[in-house]
């Protein structure tokens with residue numbers, strides 16, 4: 489089941505971030521900022537009462553910036569990531585965004601494959617984008633109006 493996340497999900501989202509991103513995870517303070525910010529939207533995929541995946545976007549100037557997408561390792565490769573990204577796009581369009589943008593580590597083959605499959609195009613490379621030194625691809629997709 490897909491639903492919007494709220495502040496009560498903070499602990500569960502923190503746990504999901506930890507298991508998915510380990511030392512590169514968002515800290516609780518940033519997750520808290522996301523959940524409280526009216527310019528963001530956060531969606532979760534829930535199975536048997538447990539959050540199996542999440543996506544968070546920031547909406548600014550007609551653009552949707554994907555801040556995070558994560559699926560629990562035990563539930564990956566079941567179409568949850570794609571469903572979350574589709575839902576995030578729908579919400580972004582509803583809130584007036586015409587473009588979606590994201591950054592992804594050049595080393596993150598699963599995520600790059602997910603984004604390419606959804607129609608994201610690489611705009612360029614951002615050398616040393618991450619604090620731990622990895623390069624990122626900057627990717628972009630034009631959002632067609634909701635049908």
Ligand SMILES: CC(C)(COP(=O)(O)OP(=O)(O)OC[C@H]1O[C@@H](n2cnc3c(N)ncnc32)[C@H](O)[C@@H]1OP(=O)(O)O)[C@@H](O)C(=O)NCCC(=O)NCCS
Pocket residue numbers: 508509556557558559560563564565566567568569570571591592593596597598599601602603605
């Ligand atoms: C990236 C991530 C969100 C994908 O979620 P998922 O639920 O496993 O993805 P889906 O099952 O919806 O897969 C959709 C498509 O993505 C691609 N994909 C996903 N995982 C892949 C993998 N391990 N290897 C290659 N391609 C992969 C495939 O094209 C797949 O389509 P297919 O299954 O029909 O071949 C998940 O691997 C994850 O949480 N990774 C850790 C966190 C992370 O890196 N997030 C992105 C940060 S930018």
